[in-house]
Amino acid sequence: MTASFHDRVAAELGDIEAQGLTKPERVIASRQGPVITVGGRQVLNFCANNYLGLAGDERVVQAGIRAQEGWGAGTASVRFICGTLEIHKQLEQAIAGYLGFEDAILFAAAFDANGGIFEPLFGAEDAIVSDSLNHASIIDGVRLCKAKRYRFANSDMADLEAQLKQARADGARDIVIATDGAFSMDGYIAKLKDIRALADRYDALIMVDDCHATGFLGPQGRGSYAHHGVKVDFVTGTFGKALGGAMGGFICATTPVVQLLKQRARPYLFSNALSPAVCGSSLEAIRIAGGEEGDRLREQLFANAARFRAAMAGAGFNLLPGEHPIIPVMLGDAKLAQDMAARMLELGVYVIGFSFPVVPRGQARIRTQMSAAHTFDQIDQAVAAFTQAGKELGVI
Template identity: 85%
Template structure:
């Protein structure tokens, strides 16, 4: 028999869900019945997909898929273990070497998820004598990772170098032993690229380390797609990234750093020590994606990606939509109201375009949006079709004239 107190608990959960829905904040799960790509199957029909992190179009690439299949045939489904017990395969070491070489670091360490990489980096490296100065728009995984650490915490306004310097001065005045500046390389909800050249200058002035989450930059920003730090031509101390976006679209994360940092993380990072090793199929697919991204084909894909972004941005601006400025292939269409964003996404799907409305708590209240994302797999014709569909949806909902 359920106790009265437990009944009250479930009543409270139902009430909270009802309140979320009433505010237009419910995030629906739409079922996809196809591979990831520029066109996907949703609800029994093919629709254009403009909201995936599939920047290079490799998530559904046959070569990437077959590499994963071959790897699983050799190594099986998984290790059934965490790595320090009996879970490190040769292919794990191969992938760590490959991603470190590609991105220009001494070594790397793999995690089951990129969220775990950010959850595991701070606690082993920084203690209560240290300070973490974090961008206010950083990804939730950085925020949670910082919370696990005993270091003093400081936040600076996004890309505001004056505020960053003020926080660095404050940390130094408070007697911090080591200071690390933590930032996204590219901010996932806005498409802003971090001002790493300016951050590097301040880090040098105040003797600080730099940690960058490059999940939305690795594979397509900068020379050879090496990320935001390569885009700006600066050095950083720690890089976290993912195989779940441009580098194959599967899952799993990594930290790149100096060899001794990686060695310490392998001894102390809890998400690494207490999570099963990355599945072999993911390793195989990721290795193939790195091979493609780092070569001449990767250059061609990056050129197409940014040409697509420029075409889309120009056409949407001409159509009267409010876009956040930038050059990143994340291009948010700002709508403000959460319910309006959900209605727009639903109308777009009716018109054959798959996008998602983002609202609180993913973005601040009053800043709901449709986060559109370009892929190298998109054609100019598909981009024009999406703009036409958005124009129709915008007129139907009174967003554009």
């Protein structure tokens, strides 16, 4: 590598640091959970996607161990060559059945699921109408597709209808509306009842990324569309959040759609199969989430979110409104968000400051996330720490 290249990389890193945008990597020396070990001490964890508290659950852990003992560390191959195991088929059947679909296809990551769904299904004659706050993986997946692209303001149904009208006027063969079921940086839940009505009016399909909904939103945790009582055509999701916390993604759809994706989706065709340990843990997490225990965990999760939200608002913090367990504490300035997160860690609470390019400039925040595993006492401790740090830094 040339010296000029290294100089340019160093200059860019320096610029990121000067803007307060450096994202520190803090090493965790324990299982994921409401209390974790960081820097040799135990701290409260309020920033994981561990919605149901299953990431460190012993049953989920042991299910993964048993799967690895039976199937090995991995397949050393992609699925269509010699990489499909019985446990892969079991997981596809389990997630499709849990979410109410005919079939499912697995991916190494949810990013790959969103990267692989559009190109095989839609061509230059088609149109994708995408919410402006959609996850980066949806944006990248749309870019890989030759379909015409249309964008509507976040959850703005008038703008969505205008884009649908334009797509129809432009002669689109098929139109798909793409949206997050719950928007990960804001905690907003998509207006899927209204989207469903517009899709029916303009003969459009609906694709929902339910990474931040599967397992805990709607009846039995079936997701954002179940929360609103509507049907959608495609759901993408992850086993890396509520359903075990490991990794791996999926697409649920009709059997013919899944069959076509298995023939054409590049992240599926050119990536190794999901590891047996992840499959085993995910199967156990689905079993728990879909049963009576899952109902109890969901009830606790939303009780925790309501308690935290009310206490933080009462303390004077600026929160984005909503009902989701994602509760952003808005700070605006990127350096302030990093300073706040650092002070919170000193006070025994692990949170992360989010800034550009993860969120828009001027909208830096600490995105707190509730878990069913949190106790009310832990929530109260976190609020007390936020209040102390907020007063010290002039936030409240």
